Amino acid sequence: MDNNYTYEEISSQVKSWKENFDVIIGEKTKISTDLFSKDFDRIIFFGCGTSYNLAMASSFFTNTVSGFDSIALPSSELLFNSETYIDKGKNYLLVGYSRSGETTESIEVINKFKNQEKIRTFAFTCREKNSFIDVSENHYVCRGAEEKSIAMTRSFSSMLFSYCIMLTRYLDNKDRLKEFSGLCTYLESKIPLLFGEVKEYIDANDFNSYFALGSGFNYPLAVEADLKMKEMSRIPEYSYHIFEFNHGPKALLSEDCLVLFLTISKKLRNVDIIVDEIIKNRSKIAIIGKGIKDLKKGGNIRFFLEDASFEDELVESFINIPVFQI
């Protein structure tokens, strides 16, 4: 972390998640219905930098839990390659993310499409007044998520959490809502100690490069872990889909390298082959969550939040966020 603001922002994020949970679940608001009840063939999520990673995560969540079809794009790609992504015969819901609401390309996206009959627009932001809200048809302002740091931490997780709660509420999935609520309780009890644990581990090692690996919903989170490291520590950092790591990128493994595995889904097979390959290269491994069965624990593998135990793997993935932010 780069400064005290960031420390405070990472620590307080679960408070912001809970605040947004209450607002979105609250009987009086109809945000979820407003967002999803329109007629559309596809949702396109968009944003820049961290907000693009947010868009990718939202898209994976949507495609997994609902019947909606969605894709995620960097704002600039949607802006400059619209003939590739917009089929004039179809209806679209464009959902954009911008912490400040002043990101140039994201505002330009809305301005380009807002008067087209078949396109609806929705903006997620963390400030009450901004240009993104002004141009969008509908919007949601995340509570308690504004930040003073340059790097987005709390704002990233709060916007993602809020979107996931909206969709879960719209689908009326009470079990998943309960899991999200349990997630907040779990992380609130864990974050204070986690800071010390992660810091101690990083200080005890002198890593010269990082890899972040994740599959499915965890892939965009791995890309975000990568981007946060680039912004904060300025040492080489890479992110890949877990199994893509073996098809080329592993060439960069070395002794002082840390490979971070985000929570590993039970669906995955043969992750141990990749783990063995990394150990063979004398790199170190950190795993968030309980990891995989029969993994030989040793000096080269370190676990964080190993006791996390959620029914729903998408919800469990949120435990990755505070770990990589620290």
Next chain:
Amino acid sequence: MDNNYTYEEISSQVKSWKENFDVIIGEKTKISTDLFSKDFDRIIFFGCGTSYNLAMASSFFTNTVSGFDSIALPSSELLFNSETYIDKGKNYLLVGYSRSGETTESIEVINKFKNQEKIRTFAFTCREKNSFIDVSENHYVCRGAEEKSIAMTRSFSSMLFSYCIMLTRYLDNKDRLKEFSGLCTYLESKIPLLFGEVKEYIDANDFNSYFALGSGFNYPLAVEADLKMKEMSRIPEYSYHIFEFNHGPKALLSEDCLVLFLTISKKLRNVDIIVDEIIKNRSKIAIIGKGIKDLKKGGNIRFFLEDASFEDELVESFINIPVFQI
């Protein structure tokens, strides 16, 4: 480049493109019709490593020039997250790439889906006999594209070229076919000198890291440039959508860094802002193709294949491939 095989494979790739062009355009074959005439709602392109980059490029090309809907996925992601990507009510055409035809995850993808009524499968490979062909419903073997090197160079471009020719032929776009033919003539005359030019430039500078930037069809090519550098030179290398570079990654710019811009589309605006930012950080820039209007030429910007002049920007993008491979 790592060895003489790779040199020979890069040099001879245009010969392989022409061979495949003739086969696919030839009156007697009906490959294009076989591939596209089936009833499907979406094409899913898949592959591992370089072949995944190939899948992303094929998907962008398809979405841009045809009315087909497509996405690209790493084989492992399609395999382990199929409930996210396969909607049981829809028809799919799965198009996979594997040079050897023995890539484990890609074969597993076909095995998982081949008996499902609503799913068709098609394999691209560079060898006559292999497991991928055995399990797939239909296939195309790229002529003259097999390789001895570990790194895929000629096989990457030949499979991509072949796919693009198939779709262009199916759509009966004679202008684009003519451009593809002109591309071969242009590159055949340029590649011999290009080797010396690129090598001289790299040797004269002592770069300690590389960025490859591209938008649209050029983004997956930038990712491939990145992967080739990782496999061959083992120094830090990153790839981004052009405008995403400004949202975080630029933090890693330094004096001995080279930023490679793949051919820049006329549709893009404000690329000069990014160029200025890079120059301000005293990094160097290499641009493939004619670049952008009013760009101040100076010691920090080097052009390659500046005289390339194609009507069709998708076709022009192929000139990037031999430059970054060298």
